[in-house]
Amino acid sequence: MEITFILNRQKVRVDVPADxxxxxxxxxxxxxxGTKVGCEVGECGxxxxxxxxxxxxxxxxxxxxxxxxxxxxxxxVCAEDGSPSDLQKNFISAGAVQCGYCIPxxxxxxxxxxxxxxKPTRSEIREALTGNLCRCTGYQQIVDAIEMTAKQRSQTQxxxxxxx
Amino acid sequence: xxxxxxxxxxxSIEEAVQILSDPGRRGxxxxxxxxxxxxKRVDPPDYDCFVDISRLSExxxxxxxxxxxxxxxxxxxxxxxxDPLILKYVSFLAQACLSxxxxxxxxxxxxxxxxxxxxxxxxxxxxxxxxxAVAHLRSKRGERQMLVTELVKGPHETALExxxxxxxxxxxxPPPGVKxxxxxxxxxxxxxxxxxxxxxxxxxxxxxxxxxxRICPGAATPxxxxxxxxxxxxxxxxxxxxxxxxxxxxxxxxxxxxxxxRWSTEYKEVALKAITERVLREVLG
Numbered sequence: 001m002e003i004t005f006i007l008n009r010q011k012v013r014v015d016v017p018a019d020x021x022x023x024x025x026x027x028x029x030x031x032x033x034g035t036k037v038g039c040e041v042g043e044c045g046x047x048x049x050x051x052x053x054x055x056x057x058x059x060x061x062x063x064x065x066x067x068x069x070x071x072x073x074x075x076x077v078c079a080e081d082g083s084p085s086d087l088q089k090n091f092i093s094a095g096a097v098q099c100g101y102c103i104p105x106x107x108x109x110x111x112x113x114x115x116x117x118x119k120p121t122r123s124e125i126r127e128a129l130t131g132n133l134c135r136c137t138g139y140q141q142i143v144d145a146i147e148m149t150a151k152q153r154s155q156t157q158x159x160x161x162x163x164x
Numbered sequence: 165x166x167x168x169x170x171x172x173x174x175x176s177i178e179e180a181v182q183i184l185s186d187p188g189r190r191g192x193x194x195x196x197x198x199x200x201x202x203x204k205r206v207d208p209p210d211y212d213c214f215v216d217i218s219r220l221s222e223x224x225x226x227x228x229x230x231x232x233x234x235x236x237x238x239x240x241x242x243x244x245x246x247d248p249l250i251l252k253y254v255s256f257l258a259q260a261c262l263s264x265x266x267x268x269x270x271x272x273x274x275x276x277x278x279x280x281x282x283x284x285x286x287x288x289x290x291x292x293x294x295x296x297a298v299a300h301l302r303s304k305r306g307e308r309q310m311l312v313t314e315l316v317k318g319p320h321e322t323a324l325e326x327x328x329x330x331x332x333x334x335x336x337x338p339p340p341g342v343k344x345x346x347x348x349x350x351x352x353x354x355x356x357x358x359x360x361x362x363x364x365x366x367x368x369x370x371x372x373x374x375x376x377x378r379i380c381p382g383a384a385t386p387x388x389x390x391x392x393x394x395x396x397x398x399x400x401x402x403x404x405x406x407x408x409x410x411x412x413x414x415x416x417x418x419x420x421x422x423x424x425x426r427w428s429t430e431y432k433e434v435a436l437k438a439i440t441e442r443v444l445r446e447v448l449g
Contacts, residue, residue: 001171018214019169021201041202042269054242057268060201062194064171065216109267131266 005066007032008076016063023047023058025066026073034074034104038133045132048105048112049073055112057131074104077111087111087149094145098136105132110146118154122147170213177222177302177331183215184327185304191215193329195238196273198265199281223276223331226250231337237276237299237330241288242267244275253337256344256363257291263348263358264288276330279312284319290363290382291346293390295335303328318386342367342376345446347439358383360432362439366447368403374448375400381415381436385422391415403448411444412437 004013007030016029023040026032026049038046040059047058050072079085084092087110097103106129113120113128120128125143134142170189174180184191192211194200195218217223223238226247233254235244241261244250250258264270264278264287278288279299292312299315301308303325312333315323324330338344346363350356361382369375377398380390394414401407416433423429 017168018171019204019209040205042198042265045266045268048268054271055268056272057198060196060198060269060272062171062197062201062214062216064173064214065194065197065218067173112267128267131268 001064003064003067005068006070008072018062018064020063021059022049022051022061022063022066022071025063026058026071032073032075036101036104038101038105042131043133044102045105045109046102048108048132050108050112053112053115055109055131072108074107077107086152087114087145090145090148090152091142094141094148096137096141096145102132102134102136106134106142110142110149113146114150114153118150118157120147120150125150169209171216172213173216173219175220177220177329180215180217180220180329181302181304181327183213184329189213190326193217193280195277196240196269198269198273199277199283217329218272218274225332228253228337233295233333233335233337235275235297235333235335237279237332238274239276241265241270241273241275241278245270254291254295254335254344256294256346256365257288259346260287260291260348260361260363263346263350263361275333279316279333280322280324280330282316282318282320282322284386285358285361285383286316286388287348287358287361287382289316289388290361290380291344292333292335293388294344294363294365294378294380295338296378297333297335299333300331301328302331313387313389316388338365339367339376343447345443347443348382349435349439360384360435360439362436362443364443364447366444368448372403373400374398374403374407377448379411379415379440379443381419381440384419384432384436391418393418398444403444408441408444408448409437412440415440 001018002015026035036046038044042057042060049058052069077085091097109129109132125146190211191213194214194216223236225236227234241264245258245262278286297312298309299312342365344365348361349359364379367376377395416436
């Protein structure tokens, strides 16, 4: 069936079977492989994307459900010039990336949180990551990276507010 | 060759029940999809058409009028967990919904789906049953109502017909001063399936005696139900530690009476006693 939606700020039209997941649509049909396949039952969060700004597991969304809606994947969170975003850079500098498999999902979960608040507590950051599993880092550095980004973004924002 | 799966997104409840009653197809309701899409991986679907009700605004309202709560079946766990009316009057339902899965699951999974899927460990059931919540069902044949405790007959077994959908739940706003609380035991905090849970509502009068009490364990018995024998026992008694301990023993004994001794009983007896005491301390303390 035909599905039209906004993917990373661009309108996309595809013709796919009705019973595939959003995850499969992204990877197998649109060849955007940044979104990872993990458990495919909503346990690991490797396939996390933003759907109309909300964090969801793309393995548990049926592809036709995105008709007319906005999807943002890891490919859509980069800086304007295409380089890594501030959050992604902080993941690198905090040493939050080891094997890297969970990282696209982690970045999406972090991004979802930072869109809601720029002053999260560490426990709020941990809470925001409860749907994402990482078997390498022990999470500390991932929490650090998100915390760092929140501080930087809120400083930039308050700087901007003062100028106004 | 297998028939290709179809997908329809009805624009109204009316249209949805029309599709469900169509003898030419076997429709399956799709709301949050968090259970359905997992099941689809495991069991070959016995349906040939997804009927997507996730965007029906008719089933996504939360309101209170004249002391009656109206809660749409399509409301997500994330929305319930943050809703001001829920938090003000029936906060244990928010606690229960907040204990479901992960942020991702709560953003899509719905209350109606949690009930209709009817897992023994469904986190919303104990609170809904405590509230004597009524499920409102619709089909082309008309409307009917059923208590949630009767609608869910056992693990993954409901009284829902295949052409029926849950539109909303209603229940009375608890009387003034009644406190509510929910406790869940899982193997870890995040993403866990309930091993056991408990929901309670309670109030004591000015003399410290229990004058309102409802208590319902989750994942303890095949059908989620209030333990009314224990409620009756508690009514009118002085709220104190000894009473909570006593109630815990009675809850555990009642559970074993219903389920018989199972492989998990040794654990569940002790655990149910403990969370009964804790939940009573919260609502009567």
